[in-house]
Amino acid sequence: MVASLSSLGYSLPDALADLVDNSVSAGARSVDIEFTWNGPTSWVAVVDDGIGMSEDTLVTAMTVAARGPAAERSVTDLGRYGVGLKSASFSQCRLLTVCTAESQGVWLTRTWDLDVVEQTGEWRLLHKPPAETQRVLEQITDGRSRGTVVLWQRLSGYRNVPLEDQKTQQQFYDESEKVSAHLGLVFARFLTGSSALALRVVGVPVSPWDPFLSTHPSVRRLPVEQLPLDGHAVTVQPFVLPSLQRLSPSEAIQAGGPKGWLRQQGFYVYRRDRLILSGSWLGLRGLRREERYNLARVAVDIPAETDAQWQVDVRKATVVPPVALRRHLMRIAALVRTAAGETVRTRGQIAARQHGGSLTFAWNVRRDNGKISCRVNRNHPLVKAMLQEGAAEPARIRALLRLLEETVPVPALRVLHETDTEDDPEPFGGSGVADEQANQVAQQMFEVLVSQNRSPEDARQAIRSTQPFDQLRGFWNS
Secondary structure (H helix, E strand, C coil): CHHHHCCCCCCHHHHHHHHHHHHHHCCCCEEEEEEECCHHHCEEEEEECCCCCCHHHHHHHHCCCCCCCCCCCCCCCCCCCCCHHHHHHHCCEEEEEEEEECCCCCCEEEEEEHHHHHHHCCCCCECCCCHHHHHHHHHHHCCCCCEEEEEEEEECCCCCCCCCCHHHHHHHHHHHHHHHHHHHHHCHHHCCCCCCCEEEECCEECCCCCCCCCCCCCCEECCCEEEEECCEEEEEEEEECCCHHHCCHHHHHHHHCCCCHHHHCEEEEEECCEEEEEEECCCCCCCCCCHHHCCEEEEEEECHHHHHHHCCCCCCCCCCCCHHHHHHHHHHHHHHHHHHHHHHHHHHHHHHHHCCCCCCCCEEEEEECCEEEEEECCCCHHHHHHHHHCCCCHHHHHHHHHHHHHCCCHHHHHHHHCCCCCCCCCHHHHCCECCHHHHHHHHHHHHHHHHCCCCHHHHHHHHHCCCCHHHCECCCCC
């Protein structure tokens, strides 16, 4: 049983999210997650100011599966199987201690020492923790009148690490940053509003991450749908995010989220406002991640009473859509993907119309009769000027353009791309700022446009909207 509970596939962020669930269910308004490095005796603790537990409730909480998934729960209870505290903790440590106090009450403590359990072959729930554990608990509870502390010691992967190992120490604290980003996504709805939860990791407030950019004026909300499921309603709200041209650089980075744009598209499944699954097309037939659908995100709120139909797992990290809803979810996915694709496709066309003709793109990519063609845009200012200025040898220039068009390395790009965007080539070094080479190319375009009777300001504005300059900052700032 110990080995099974330790091997349920929890990551550290998932495990700590499970403990924060318990704090939220206990009415906590403040939750602190502490990481303290001390070599082999390093520890992690989750400390809340919730209602605390009586002795009987504490023993029940420490008992494996004392409450099953069918047990009646309050509307604020984020639990399901009754094993979250134990399974999440045993996946990360060998010594688990819970210390709790009701309002103005005494602090009660119970400890699971898995070394003792395995040595004795008995589930011995210890009333008194080791002396070192007691010292840590006294430090944490000093000045607190109520709440609960979940303390992890003998952490997995750190038991034989010397105190002076600085690389492992840095890795230990790097984990706290991953935890903070994950909790900001999972508990985003709890971290906003007038009665927002105060959630901190190593003393730093967790920032909520809104995958739908709900407050941005350019976000599109498609119609909300209520899908019936066994007497309950599943609420589905599709969103189409603004194109990158409508976002500031910081907004674009924020909207990309912890996993990046490609991995954040898809459904976001919530249960009692707690995120269960993010950025997934739920394995629905024919739906896969594609760059043209990066702006498509869909919020799905499932009632806790339908956990069994959604096959919510012990870790509250995966779901399987019910058969009865799959055709509806596929229909909604098709709608939001189409809308997202149109947003990506039309933004360049709009910019081109605003600045006179096919200016925006150096390449024209089309699909005709099922075949994709890539052609250099002959109306691009630099291309057009080159053809005019090279009138003495137009055949050679046109031959070069045709050679480039007919040898676009599509197979190589397909192999290298692997459906990810992290290693995509970025214009002029990828810094996002116009360097000397970018300015030289822009200057040549500027001179060509002015020679075509455009005003200097109109020429500058046209270049700013032209790929790849629409992705760079720092032109003509002086």
